[in-house]
Amino acid sequence: MIEVLRPGLLASVQDLGRHGHRQSGICPGGALDTLALTLANRLAGNAPDAAGLELTLGGCELRFTVATRIALAGDDFDARLDGAVLPTHWSVPVRAGQVLRLGGANVRRAHPGVRSWLAVAGGVDVPPVLGSRSTDLKAGFGGHEGRALRKGDRLALGSSALDAAQLARRAFGVRAPDDALGPLHAQDGCVHLRAMPGPEHAQFTRAARDAVWRDAWTLTPQSNRMGSRLEGTELRRTRAVDMLSAGVIPGTVQVPPAGQPIILMGDAQTTGGYPRIAVVVRADLWKLAQVPLGGRLRLVPVDAAGALVAWQAQQHYLAHIVAGLAAIEWGHAPASGTPAHEAVQNGPSPDHPAGESPDAD
């Protein structure tokens, strides 16, 4: 069981999302960074779609009442397990009674984080609703009682595929997405998001079309799981025509009448009536989920071919990780002839040069 001692700003149970029901007006939701949750789940010995916790702006404390195994992805917020450093993208054993603490945002860092994803062996055991354990915070169903976590909440864990020996195995880590696919923040200090022109792109003025692809946009504090609200140049259309309601998906860059774009996230409505100037490609949605409040981003134009290359790079990285885990016999029978050891490191972590578990005993 996980006991919530402090939830932080917004903690919720999320899996990879509730798909296939957009026709009913049900948004997919789920972890805003599916890559992070997939990695954390694999490291915790789970299937990729097990339910975990999405944590926002750190500031949380969770107690594990049983021996288990965890992995944290996204921003670490100086995460500590009973005081010992817990690096992200590490698979770490947990003893019964240990407490995981995430600190608050460290504004002295160059790029303060925003979200983290925690996987626990066996996954969070809440009843699936419409095929998913994700919390639909807006509509109030799914996850844990359809709401954000509160102090005192207790979450049951599913049964893990890991045996006792694997649960207790020495900690190990993998290469983070920021390292393999990133960096998250480019040389100019901005998060670069590859995007394709949207259906109403041509309706915008020349100045607007130039600005959307050229400018650095700032993520305002009004951003949330429904949308990332950007501040920058006012984007105008050559003619303000009322649009018919049309489907929208996460990554859609909408421009309401005030001219400040909003990039839709997983909890956004399934239909909208604002013009769509661009759409962030799927392969870069994980970066979008990690743009810090007040952080800057750029939209980088790509075509379908470029988007496919980006997607396949992400899939290749995941396959590499899975092969590496199989090679060290993590949760699976070993795959023969899989030369993927470099995907997995038992090597030095920042505080433990001998590569020991942060929880070494």
Add this chain to the structure above:
Amino acid sequence: MSAPDAAAGEPSPHPVGAPRLHTLGDAALLCELPAPATLAAQRKIWALAAEAMHWDGVSELLPGMNNLTLLFDPEQVDVDALCTRVLLAWPTLAEDGGAGRLVEIPVDYGGEHGPDLEDVARHTGLPAGEVVRRHAQAEYVVYLLGFLPGFAFMGGLPAELATPRRAQPRTAVPARTVGIGGEQTGIYPSVSPGGWQLIGRTPLELFDPRAKPPTLLRPGDRVRFVARSVTL
């Protein structure tokens, strides 16, 4: 959003032209028809959705108002091939949906359940009782679901009942409230912020995530409101 201009049951005056196609990111394709929205066009959208759901690589369909978004896997099907498939299929699609289910929605009009009924009466120049009578007499068609789980975008509001949204939206419209917003009418399935004029309330659940199916209404349904009580 422009209101659909054809009443339920009217045949199309001319064939619905091929949709404009545009990508919506790397894994979705928008097929859209030009405004103003018509029921005939929406029937072709429903027919396209019914056909495309069987296509290799297509994972989900998302109907809009006279448009359809196909979600697909670009590793299974190339977007250009998908476009070709849509354009080849389009002329062969029958205007589906003539035999939609009729769903009756009981409504307690006015009073505490319809706090804005008097405002609608004032705006339309009709007595409140006449607003209710005309709202309940019309037959509506569900074009699509969106905005909230189970929220039905319906066509067919009598033109004389159109009333602009409230200047100050409410932060919490009660669940199952029936409202008028501009040229549209609809029912809030759950508590929600909203700017519509609230004229009544239904005891029926529009959305229950544990029910099968989870929504009361589906695209293509015909809807009639039935006055259960009227408080003027």
